[in-house]
Structures are given as C-alpha cells and as structure tokens.
Amino acid sequence: MTAETPWGPLEIADAHVHFFSPALLKALSEQKPEFQDAENVAKLLGWDFPTSPEALAYRWAGELDRHNVQRAMLIASIPNDTHSVGAAVTKYPDRFSAVYMTNPMMPSPDIRLEAAIREDGVSGIFLFPAMHHFSMHDPKVRALIQVLAGHPKPLVYVHCGVLSVGFRKKLGLPSPFDMRYSNPIDLHELASSFPRVNFVIPHFGAGYLREALMVADLCPNVYLDTSSSNSWLKYLPGQNSLESVFRQALDVVGPKRLLFGSDSSFFPRGWVKGVYDNQVEILSRIGISADDAAAIFGGNLRRLTI
Numbered sequence: 001m002t003a004e005t006p007w008g009p010l011e012i013a014d015a016h017v018h019f020f021s022p023a024l025l026k027a028l029s030e031q032k033p034e035f036q037d038a039e040n041v042a043k044l045l046g047w048d049f050p051t052s053p054e055a056l057a058y059r060w061a062g063e064l065d066r067h068n069v070q071r072a073m074l075i076a077s078i079p080n081d082t083h084s085v086g087a088a089v090t091k092y093p094d095r096f097s098a099v100y101m102t103n104p105m106m107p108s109p110d111i112r113l114e115a116a117i118r119e120d121g122v123s124g125i126f127l128f129p130a131m132h133h134f135s136m137h138d139p140k141v142r143a144l145i146q147v148l149a150g151h152p153k154p155l156v157y158v159h160c161g162v163l164s165v166g167f168r169k170k171l172g173l174p175s176p177f178d179m180r181y182s183n184p185i186d187l188h189e190l191a192s193s194f195p196r197v198n199f200v201i202p203h204f205g206a207g208y209l210r211e212a213l214m215v216a217d218l219c220p221n222v223y224l225d226t227s228s229s230n231s232w233l234k235y236l237p238g239q240n241s242l243e244s245v246f247r248q249a250l251d252v253v254g255p256k257r258l259l260f261g262s263d264s265s266f267f268p269r270g271w272v273k274g275v276y277d278n279q280v281e282i283l284s285r286i287g288i289s290a291d292d293a294a295a296i297f298g299g300n301l302r303r304l305t306i
Contacts, residue, residue, distance in 0.1 A: 001069075001070050002070075003069070004068075005280055005293065006284040007289075007290035008290060010293060011070045011298045012070055012260070012276070012298050013069070013070055013073075013260070013298035013299075013301040014071070014072040014260065014261055014262050014301075015072075015225045015227070015259035015260060015261040015301045016261025016263050016264075017073060017075065017262065018075050018077045019053075019060075019075060019076055019098070020050070021056060021076070021077075021084035022053065022084070023078060023084050024077055025038035025049070027078050028041045028167075028173075029041045031171075031173055032172075032173070041171070044171060045170060045171070045266070047266045047268075048266075048267040053085075053087035053088060054087050054088075056084075057092055059267060060072065060088070061096075063267075064095065064271065067276075070095075071301070071302070073097050073098065073099065073123075073261075074088055074089075074096050074099075075098070075100070075101070076100035076126075077101055077265075079100075079101050079102055079103050079106065080101075082115070082116040082120040082122055085099075085100060085120065085122060086116070086119065089120065089121040089122070090120075097123045097305040098121070098122045098123060099123055099124045099126045100116060101126045101128060102126070102144070103132040104127070104134060104138065104144045105132060105134050109144050113125065113147055114147065123155045123304075123305050125144070125148065125156055126156075126157040126159070127141070127156065127157065127159065128159045128163070129158070129160075130163050130178050130182045131163060131175075131177055134181060135181055136187055136189075136190060137189065141190070145197060149194050149196055153198070154196065155197075155200065156197055156200070157200045157201075157225075158184075158187055158199060158200070159203075160182050160184040160186075160201055160206060160208055161205050161206025161207040162207045162232050163175075163177050163182065167266075182208070183208060183211055184201050184205050184214075184215050187215050187219075187222065188215050191215065191218075191221055192219055194221075195220075196221070198222075198223060199219070199221060199223065201222065201224050201225070202224075202225045202227055203225065203227055203228045203230065203232065203263075205224070206228070207232035207235040209236060209249075213248065213249065213252045222257070223258070223259055224249060224258055226259065226261055227260075227261025227263035228261075229275070230245070243282045243285065243286065246282055246286060247286060250286070255295050255296050255300075256295055258295075258296045259301050259304075260276070260279060260297045260298070262275045262276055283296065
C-alpha cells in the first residue's frame with residue numbers, strides 16, 4: 001500500500017494518532033453527573049461512539065486503507081489505558097504500534113509499564129508533564145525511563161509547550177495545566193543519560209521550537225513530530241509559517257529525525273488528510289529529495305518501532 005506523492009509512491013506511517021477509546025469516554029462521563037454515561041458523552045461531543053477497542057481498531061484500519069496510510073502510532077489518551085491500544089496492536093500488528101499516557105507520580109508506574117509491554121505490546125510511553133504537574137527532573141521519571149531502557153526500541157513521547165484539550169473545553173471541564181513543566185530543555189539530561197531511549201517531542205515543541213531544536217541538536221536520540229494544526233505558530237515572532245519551521249528543523253536535525261504526524265483522533269472526522277496534504281505541499285516546495293520524503297513520511301517511524 002503506497003500513496004502517490006510528488007516524489008512518487010511512498011509508504012506513509014503516521015506517528016501521532018489518538019485512540020479515543022470507550023475507556024476514555026467512560027472516564028469523562030464520570031466527571032459530571034449530568035454526563036450520564038460514555039455514550040451520552042460521545043453524543044455531546046458529536047463523536048461516533050466506539051463500542052469496543054476492537055471495533056475502533058477495525059474502523060481505524062479501514063480509515064488508513066482509505067487514505068493509503070500503511071501504519072500508525074496509536075496513543076492511549078487517558079493514564080494507563082493500555083488494554084485499549086493493546087487490543088488494536090494484537091488485532092492489527094502490521095498496522096499499529098502504540099504508546100500510552102502515563103503519570104509517573106501515580107503508584108507503581110514501573111509495574112504497569114512492564115505489564116503494558118508484556119501483555120499489550122506497547123512500544124513506550126507518552127508523558128504530559130504540564131497536565132500531571134511533574135518535572136522531567138523528578139527521580140520517579142528517571143526510574144520509569146530506566147525500566148523502559150531495558151526493553152528493545154524504547155520510545156518516550158513528551159508533550160511540551162502549549163497544551164489544550166479541545167474535548168475537555170467543549171464539555172466544560174477544567175484543564176488545570178502548569179506551563180512550568182512544558183519546556184523541552186527539561187528533556188536534555190534524561191536524553192543524554194539514556195542514549196538508547198528514543199524521545200519524541202510532538203508538534204515541533206508546540207511553541208518552544210527553539211528549545212526543541214536545541215535539545216535535538218545536542219541529543220541524537222531526540223526526534224520531532226510534525227503533527228497538529230500548529231496553531232502555536234502565532235507565538236513565534238518573525239517566523240509564523242510552517243514552511244519556515246520545516247526549513248529550520250531540516251537545517252538543524254535533518255530529515256532522519258522528523259516524524260510525520262496528523263494528530264487525528266475521533267470519528268466521524270477520521271484521519272485528518274488536510275494536515276498531510278499541507279505538509280506534502282510544503283516539503284515539495286522546499287525541494288526535499290525522494291529519500292528524505294520517504295524517511296519523514298514513514299521510514300523514520302518504522303525504524304523506531306519495527
């Protein structure tokens with residue numbers, strides 16, 4: 001399965017797809033009595049209700065087929081929802097890899113991680129320091145990374161920069177994030193200490209582009225993903241185009257450490273093809289080679305996960 005592009009046929013792998021499972025909707029339904037149940041939360045959000053993780057995986061596999069996307073990294077989007085993404089990986093091991101949201105401050109994150117790798121086939125973890133109010137310098141974070149480092153191809157996503165959860169806003173739920181913990185610079189010590197662990201900073205650092213590039217320049221095991229609408233561009237004085245961001249990222253880290261991502265999440269919207277089309281157009285205009293396009297749009301993620 002390949003997609004036709006300005007560089008010819010390419011295999012596409014999406015490094016950033018949220019798996020909004022029944023467990024997520026159930027967790028949201030429990031936050032206000034008037035939400036009633038998970039199915040009603042889906043209705044309030046205008047989402048199709050996923051009856052099971054397996055059904056959601058089936059729908060995502062079909063959606064990727066429709067857009068000629070070979071593979072996707074699924075992100076479990078509430079803490080420790082490993083069974084949901086594990087069901088998808090088990091059902092379609094040739095289509096999906098997965099990471100899961102974890103909070104290292106919760107009890108026994110190391111035991112949960114070992115079980116998630118062994119039982120659910122996850123590739124690693126997704127950390128949200130600003131959401132869960134912890135520092136990447138906390139010894140509990142280091143201890144968790146050390147456990148992960150003992151496994152093949154360990155992968156850690158770390159959300160930095162501006163954080164906004166649209167579905168919480170739509171439901172009228174508070175999002176008490178703490179931006180003190182959002183700086184990519186905080187990854188430097190861990191990335192330096194664990195060179196076998198690959199770290200991914202989504203959304204080019206979501207407003208901390210300079211800092212994300214600094215860390216990636218210093219640490220060859222730090223990658224950037226290109227996902228989201230990139231509305232954080234408004235925070236970059238004198239550099240308010242995604243093309244200029246791509247040019248600078250290519251200059252500093254090169255094409256082998258950029259991961260295409262769409263930040264897709266719910267149905268009926270499905271896979272956000274407009275993000276992909278925009279990035280293809282930009283990178284074509286920049287004039288990257290076919291080999292570099294193959295790396296960014298799929299090869300780099302494959303190398304990290306397969």
